[in-house]
Ligand SMILES: Nc1ncnc2c1ncn2[C@@H]1O[C@H](COP(=O)(O)OP(=O)(O)OP(=O)(O)O)[C@@H](O)[C@H]1O
């Protein structure tokens with residue numbers, strides 16, 4: 192039993208030096224939150240025990256939101272306001288978004304990142320993601336009964352800087368303290384490795400709803416070292432759904448459909464796809480708003496044929512990751528399968544064939560990422576795991592560089608460098624008397640700047656006028672453990688310095704974030720209401736329990752009419768407790784509290800009398 | 814039943830109050846949190862609210878808010894040493910179970 196110290200008023204330490212930390216898998220299709228409880232990683236379910244939360248947000252007129260299953264069930268009825276798979280839009284411009292023509296949403300082109308128009312106004316994917324994170328945060332705080340010290344949030348390993356930054360901003364909007372952005376396959380490897388005490392070289396093959404990642408790791412005595420990572424930030428189960436959807440359109444010879452029918456047919460396509468994991472054939476039937484019936488059957492054979500090149504598309508990055516790691520397929524001891532889309536039999540076969548061994552499917556592919564993130568969160572929050580400490584060495588997925596003459600890229604941090612890392616390179620002026628230099632930071636593997644992703648531009652001014660090639664400008668790149676970049680430039684002879692954190696290039700500057708924070712404060716009222724309700728309920732239940740106990744023990748101290756009054760108020764409180772009206776609960780509790788005041792005093796006197804009985808006044812320190 | 818201090822606990826409280834140079838006594842309370850439902854609160858009392866219930870034990874004033882009282886009734890506060898640690902310990906007859914670390918409890 193713990194020993195206590197006296198605290199300053201209002202400063203009593205929260206119980207448990209164990210800080211509440213969670214891992215969040217913010218998925219394209221499904222999101223999860225997990226924590227380490229008494230040394231055991233567990234996914235936190237909702238009130239009904241469901242572990243997954245569909246990554247779907249529905250905006251209602253006036254700005255209220257529904258998240259998860261509630262939003263999912265309204266998709267067909269309200270397709271424009273039920274936003275799904277927004278992870279695919281994070282840090283992405285309109286031209287990067289695939290199959291815009293079949294999407295039911297109202298896209299708004301905005302500099303850097305696409306936005307979506309809803310009944311509640313134009314929303315950025317960052318805001319939508321923040322709603323998902325908020326819902327997970329609430330779930331965690333409810334089930335852990337406390338405030339979160341921080342969270343590890345997973346991102347596809349193949350996310351670039353803009354996508355990572357967007358994810359971090361979403362977390363900030365959701366009021367989460369981000370302990371780390373962790374790559375999804377790395378999180379999976381941690382969970383797998385710690386679970387199975389594995390050693391050696393492993394590949395983690397993660398095909399989720401919207402993204403594909405492949406990472407090669409070396410696991411050895413508590414060190415998880417990512418050797419290489421590759422993938423496709425826009426390849427996942429959604430694409431398989433889309434192929435089925437297109438097949439259905441063709442097969443049934445349908446004209447372009449209204450949003451509602453599009454959404455419904457997409458959902459039916461997904462259902463058919465998922466059913467094929469267990470059956471050789473799946474029905475695809477629907478009734479369109481025109482009254483027309485669609486009655487199709489999707490066979491495994493057709494499905495494999497129409498998705499063959501998607502399956503094939505996973506193998507390119509897999510080869511590249513192996514090559515970058517300097518390994519051959521024979522070197523790989525096991526392939527860990529992660530992500531719901533790896534349940535597709537043709538994918539399992541393709542992976543088995545490529546690696547020449549059966550993939551490992553012994554962990555739940557839906558949960559493994561969240562569990563690994565929770566383990567990492569537990570370590571970062573300072574709650575040492577019972578098995579001792581372990582170390583993660585992760586890498587950056589895409590090379591970072593700057594633009595040089597002729598629109599060419601000079602690479603400064605090559606892909607698959609272990610992070611955190613700092614690299615620097617010297618550049619010089621190319622004109623006599625040049626006093627300013629513009630620095631354009633890009634990310635990608637291509638040689639031409641125009642083929643890479645532009646991250647930021649900044650200027651170094653006040654360079655001393657020298658002959659061309661005279662000035663020495665050192666450009667430093669720092670990549671932190673989240674994979675986020677900051678860049679600085681310094682003129683060596685004068686010490687002149689200019690630095691930036693690479694951030695706003697995807698269109699969300701700090702002022703945008705601030706505006707969104709302000710917006711979210713408006714909804715904070717609803718959140719506050721939910722919280723107040725919960726608090727008043729707990730208080731009310733506590734009071735009702737205490738009064739019941741006191742009545743049972745000392746009911747005899749009450750006159751019949753007092754007893755009647757207390758019974759009545761107790762019943763009123765108990766009736767109010769299950770309701771949603773926080774104020775009513777509070778009023779009922781206050782009334783009961785007032786009515787029992789003198790009863791409490793009498794009980795106390797009785798208690799004191801009982802306690803003092805048999806002791807003489809002289810012995811008392813009164 | 815009153816909330817009491819052992820002689821040792823009382824003299825530690827008095828010592829702390831003297832060192833601090835101000836304070837009327839000791840405030841004890843409970844609040845919801847932790848893994849088993851409730852947690853103790855132990856603070857210096859600089860002010861006494863009208864609804865507070867006051868006890869006196871070995872010359873130390875102990876105040877408890879009426880909300881917390883049902884959970885603390887009959888509690889005796891002791892001061893002990895456990896290995897390298899010294900501190901106050903709650904002996905609370907209302908506690909049914911507490912979590913492994915004893916920082917939170919359930920009645
Ligand atoms: N039995 C199944 N057969 C085929 N596909 C399935 C099956 N079960 C789930 N899926 C697919 O898995 C995908 C969702 O996987 P998961 O929940 O791992 O993705 P996510 O984590 O949300 O996405 P990402 O990791 O890409 O951000 C969906 O496309 C879903 O249709």
Ligand SMILES: [Mg+2]
Pocket residue numbers: 216218219375399400530560
């Ligand atoms: Mg995933």
